[in-house]
Amino acid sequence: MSLPILIADDDPDIRMLIAIAVRKSGHHVSFEAADGVEAVRGATAAVPALAILDISMPNMTGVQACTLMRADPRLVGMKIVLLSAAAHDRAVQAGLAAGADLYVTKPFSPRALALTITDLLDAP
Amino acid sequence: MTILRSAIAERIAERIATLRTGRHSITERQLVTAGSFAVAGLLLVLPGVTIANYFQLWLSVALMAAVTAGALWLPWRTLPKNLHLTVWFIDIAAVGLLREATGGPSSQVNALIILPVLSLALERGRLPVIAGSVATCVIYLLPVLLNQHTDADAALLVRAVFTPFVLLLTGLTVNELTTRVRFRMRSEGQLRKAQEQLLSLADAHALELAARAEELKMSSELLASVMDSATEQAIIGTDLVGTIQLFNTGAEQMVGYRAADLIGTHFAPPLRETNPVAGRAPWEGHVFTSLIQVASQGLPDVRECFLVLPNGHELPSRIAATARHDDAGRLTGYMFVVIDMTQVYEVARLKDQFVSLISHELRTPLSSILGYIELIADDEDNPLSPEQSAYLTTVERNANRLLRLVGELLFTAQVESGGFSLDNQEVLLAPLLETAVESAMPVASTGGIDVLVGTLASARVLGDPLRLSQACDNLISNAIKFTKTGGSVTVSLDVCDGSALIRVRDTGVGIPADEVDKLASRFFRASTATKNAVPGVGLGLTITKAIATAHGGALEVASVEGDGTTFTLRLPLMG
Numbered sequence: 274m275s276l277p278i279l280i281a282d283d284d285p286d287i288r289m290l291i292a293i294a295v296r297k298s299g300h301h302v303s304f305e306a307a308d309g310v311e312a313v314r315g316a317t318a319a320v321p322a323l324a325i326l327d328i329s330m331p332n333m334t335g336v337q338a339c340t341l342m343r344a345d346p347r348l349v350g351m352k353i354v355l356l357s358a359a360a361h362d363r364a365v366q367a368g369l370a371a372g373a374d375l376y377v378t379k380p381f382s383p384r385a386l387a388l389t390i391t392d393l394l395d396a397p
Numbered sequence: 398m399t400i401l402r403s404a405i406a407e408r409i410a411e412r413i414a415t416l417r418t419g420r421h422s423i424t425e426r427q428l429v430t431a432g433s434f435a436v437a438g439l440l441l442v443l444p445g446v447t448i449a450n451y452f453q454l455w456l457s458v459a460l461m462a463a464v465t466a467g468a469l470w471l472p473w474r475t476l477p478k479n480l481h482l483t484v485w486f487i488d489i490a491a492v493g494l495l496r497e498a499t500g501g502p503s504s505q506v507n508a509l510i511i512l513p514v515l516s517l518a519l520e521r522g523r524l525p526v527i528a529g530s531v532a533t534c535v536i537y538l539l540p541v542l543l544n545q546h547t548d549a550d551a552a553l554l555v556r557a558v559f560t561p562f563v564l565l566l567t568g569l570t571v572n573e574l575t576t577r578v579r580f581r582m583r584s585e586g587q588l589r590k591a592q593e594q595l596l597s598l599a600d601a602h603a604l605e606l607a608a609r610a611e612e613l614k615m616s617s618e619l620l621a622s623v624m625d626s627a628t629e630q631a632i633i634g635t636d637l638v639g640t641i642q643l644f645n646t647g648a649e650q651m652v653g654y655r656a657a658d659l660i661g662t663h664f665a666p667p668l669r670e671t672n673p674v675a676g677r678a679p680w681e682g683h684v685f686t687s688l689i690q691v692a693s694q695g696l697p698d699v700r701e702c703f704l705v706l707p708n709g710h711e712l713p714s715r716i717a718a719t720a721r722h723d724d725a726g727r728l729t730g731y732m733f734v735v736i737d738m739t740q741v742y743e744v745a746r747l748k749d750q751f752v753s754l755i756s757h758e759l760r761t762p763l764s765s766i767l768g769y770i771e772l773i774a775d776d777e778d779n780p781l782s783p784e785q786s787a788y789l790t791t792v793e794r795n796a797n798r799l800l801r802l803v804g805e806l807l808f809t810a811q812v813e814s815g816g817f818s819l820d821n822q823e824v825l826l827a828p829l830l831e832t833a834v835e836s837a838m839p840v841a842s843t844g845g846i847d848v849l850v851g852t853l854a855s856a857r858v859l860g861d862p863l864r865l866s867q868a869c870d871n872l873i874s875n876a877i878k879f880t881k882t883g884g885s886v887t888v889s890l891d892v893c894d895g896s897a898l899i900r901v902r903d904t905g906v907g908i909p910a911d912e913v914d915k916l917a918s919r920f921f922r923a924s925t926a927t928k929n930a931v932p933g934v935g936l937g938l939t940i941t942k943a944i945a946t947a948h949g950g951a952l953e954v955a956s957v958e959g960d961g962t963t964f965t966l967r968l969p970l971m972g
Contacts, residue, residue, distance in 0.1 A: 284761055290768040329757065358760035380764035380800060382771055 276322035276394055277303030281312035281338070282356065283330045290383055291325055291356075297387035300394065309333025313341050316348060322394055328357035328368065336371045343372035352393050356381065423481050426519070427468035430488050430512040434461050434495070437506040441499060450498045457494035460487055482525055486532055488513035493536030501540060502553050511564060518568035519575050526572050530565035534558060631735035634721070637728065639664045639685040651714075651737060653707055664733070667705035668716070689731050692718040704735065713738040745813065752810035759803045766796045805936040809919060812943040819861035819947055823971060826890055826897055827853040829862060833869040834888055837877060845882035848873070851889030856897035857971045860948045865968075868944040871937040872901040872964050878931050879905035879962065892970065896950070899966040906931075907958035916954060917942040925958065941966070 278295050280302055282288045292302045300322070304315035310332045316324055324342060326335035335355050342348050355368040358379040368376045374393060377386065438458065441448065448454055464487040473481050492513060496504040510533055517529035537557035624632055624645040631651040634643030641664050644656035652666075664685050691698035698718045703711040714735050721730045770793045773781065781789065811817040834848055841848045858865075876886040884904040891898045906925040908916065915921045920935040938952070941964075945952045949969050956962035 284765070286765040287761065287768075290765060290772075293772060358757045358764070379760055380767040383768050384771060384775060 276300045277319060278390070279304040279306065279312060279316050279319065279321040279324040281306035281309065281315075281325070281330065281335065282327035283307050284327075287327070287356075287379075291386065294381075294383040294386035295325075295390060297383065298390035298394075300390060307331075309335060309338035312338045316342055316351065317345060320347060321351060323352040323354065323390065325354045325356060325390075326373075328355055336367055339368070339371040339373050354389070354393065423468050423473055423484060426516045427465055427484055427488070430509075430516065431461055431465040433509055433512055434491070437495065437509055440505065446505065447500060448498060449500050453494045453498035457491045457498060460491035460494065464488060464491065482517070482520065485513040485516045485525070485529060488516070489529060489532045489536060493533070493539075496537075497540055502556055507560075510560075511567070514564045514568050515571055518571040520572075521576075523569060523572055526568035527565065530561045530568060533564055534561035537561065629737065631733075633664060633733045633735070634730060635664045635685075635733070636730040639731075642730065643732075648735070651712070651735060652704065668702045688716070688718050688733065689720075692720045692731055693728070695720055701738065713742045749810045749813060752806055756803045756807040756810070760800070763796055763800050763803065767793065767800070770796065802934060802936075805934070805940060808940055809936055809943075812940070817943070817947065819864060821859050821861055824858050824860045824862045824865055826856045826858060826865070826899065826968075829866055830869055830888060830890055830899065833866060833873050836870065837873045840874065841877050841886065844877060844880075846877055846880050847885040848877070849885055849887045851887050851900075853890045854892045854897075856890060856892050856968075858897055858948070858968045859971050860968065864944045865948070868941045868966060869899065869901075871941045872899070872966065875933075875937055876901050876903035876905065876962070876964070878933065879903060879926065879929075881905065884961075895970050897968045897970055899968070900963055901966075902961065902963040904961040907960055907962055908954070908956040909958050910956075913954050913956060917952065 278300050280288055280291045280295065282291060285307075288305055288307075292305070295302050303321050304312075304319050306312035306315050308330045309326070312324065312326055312330075312335075313333070315321075324339075326338055328335035330338075335357070339353050339355060342351065342353060352375075353373045354375045354377055355371075355373040356377050356379060357368070365376050375389065377389065440446070441454075464484050468481075468484050489510065492506070492509045495506055495509065499506055514526065514529045514533060517525040520526070534557065537560065538554075541554065541557065624643065625647075627645060628647045628650060630645075631648035632643065632645040633641060633648055635641055641659050641662055644654075644659050646656075648654075649656055688698075688700075699715060700718075701713070701715050704714045704716075705711055715738050717734045717736075719732050719734075720728055721732055723729050770789060774786070774789055774793075808817065830853060831850070834850055837848060873886065873888060880886055880903045886904075887900075887902045889900045889902075891900070906929050908923045908925060912921075912923050916923065917938050918935075919939045921939075922933065922935040925931075926933065942952045945966055945968070951967045953965040953967060954962065955965075
């Protein structure tokens with residue numbers, strides 16, 4: 274079953290790459306956002322099964338957006354994947370502490386991301 | 398006139414020398430006696446004076462003339478020491494003869510005898526004057542003994558003995574006085590000489606002292622001006638227990654206290670260490686004791702810390718402590734030089750920020766490039782021709798190379814800013830090394846290089862497996878890069894003295910000896926690397942060393958140019 278997925282990245286090329294990975298995983302993009310504020314608004318409106326958020330975004334970072342989404346009772350059960358170019362431990366720790374299910378570092382393989390999405394959404 | 402004056406001066410000097418040495422002039426004394434003798438002779442021609450014996454008279458005159466001539470012309474200095482005494486005895490004989498010729502006891506020239514006896518009294522010691530008195534007595538008694546004075550009576554005999562006795566007493570008194578005078582003069586001479594020596598010594602010392610004082614003043618002024626001109630550095634000097642003795646202008650400007658208020662107080666700056674070094678006393682204890690811990694052993698010590706200012710602001714600073722010694726090498730105190738590191742830290746922060754920003758901005762497009770390359774390569778609906786596929790592989794390889802470089806830059810920036818942490822866990826090194834060798838195999842075989850695995854001892858360390866893999870990958874890929882076709886790279890793992898030793902030995906181009914120490918510097922590339930066109934930017938070893946250090950280990954290098962290099966990564970084994 275194809276599930277709705279929210280993707281948020283300020284770089285349109287990366288956004289498109291994520292969208293391709295989503296399609297490859299057999300699901301569909303329900304909302305595309307270019308910053309954290311848009312992402313939170315979109316998630317609240319559409320309630321996706323998964324939100325893939327880039328960390329470095331204008332207006333609101335992915336980590337802040339993640340924290341807000343986790344605080345929203347309407348979004349209970351929604352999975353969150355954080356994407357970031359910063360691979361150091363502190364960034365990973367901060368992301369996971371904010372409530373993300375997974376942390377994926379850039380550059381990522383679309384093929385591997387598709388598999389990750391499948392694993393995450395098909396998990397019991 | 399000048400000649401005369403100098404002759405007089407010489408004469409005076411000679412006289413003084415004679416007096417000082419106690420040797421009275423023979424000539425002078427003889428001339429006095431001879432002169433008196435001549436005067437007496439003249440008196441004899443006066444009417445009423447009877448000459449009893451002309452032979453004795455002329456004999457006495459001849460003796461006096463002869464002895465005076467001898468006193469005047471004989472080289473007494475070269476003759477035996479006491480020979481001149483004969484002059485005075487001959488004088489006694491001549492005077493005795495004259496006395497006898499002019500009436501003996503009733504002679505008018507009786508008093509003349511005193512002169513030769515006094516001359517003898519002026520000699521050193523009492524013996525000459527005693528001998529002279531005895532000789533006088535003999536001379537006086539001789540005519541009696543020879544029965545020339547048939548009318549000799551008791552009074553004559555008494556006079557012949559009494560007169561020499563009085564002469565003896567007078568002579569002895571004169572001798573004693575002369576001895577005393579001579580002694581006093583000698584003592585005074587010695588004293589004067591000693592005084593002169595002391596005065597000249599005092600003069601010399603005074604001059605030297607003045608010169609030293611001047612030097613000291615100049616040196617002190619120079620030192621003070623140097624200290625005060627160092628306005629960017631705080632220079633603080635203390636004694637052994639930490640009492641402030643020196644507080645320069647730079648220190649006043651840096652901390653906002655006046656030297657006058659702090660000199661004489663205890664040096665206990667409010668400090669907070671930024672990067673405490675393991676094994677050193679923490680700052681929380683006695684600050685001065687902590688500061689001198691290394692310096693007191695004679696070693697220079699530099700630490701980075703925050704200096705808490707009176708307004709509460711924390712000033713990033715670097716403090717260097719050194720021991721002060723006196724000329725004898727005794728420890729006399731400590732010197733502390735504090736440098737304000739605000740600007741240095743700000744530059745470092747901006748640099749790190751810049752590197753992070755650039756790295757991030759580079760990773761984002763690289764993510765797109767690599768992602769889309771994968772999509773093209775994976776597109777089953779539109780398969781690529783072999784040629785296209787080869788081109789795309791080249792693009793991908795270079796994109797990955799760029800990505801690695803960005804990663805290295807970012808990691809180096811993290812190391813510099815201290816923002817690099819380890820996810821420590823128990824790590825078995827042998828499998829980690831095997832994986833590293835496996836991943837290096839494709840590149841090695843492409844380059845025709847053998848990668849050999851030596852002994853792999855069982856070693857467990859506490860560390861970050863990702864970082865340790867990165868370090869091993871760096872060492873192996875470096876070894877492969879610097880080895881020419883046909884060469885080999887040997888990887889081994891040994892355990893020695895509580896440490897695991899990962900050795901990567903190559904048969905490559907080697908590193909010149911004078912460049913070995915710079916290898917771990919950022920962006921440093923050995924001349925052999927540039928000469929042989931080995932690709933790289935000079936960050937791999939910086940990162941490997943940083944990883945080794947963060948694990949409490951070390952990176953050691955042994956290299957012979959042209960023969961190869963061995964890198965040893967030393968890591969402490971898990972207890």
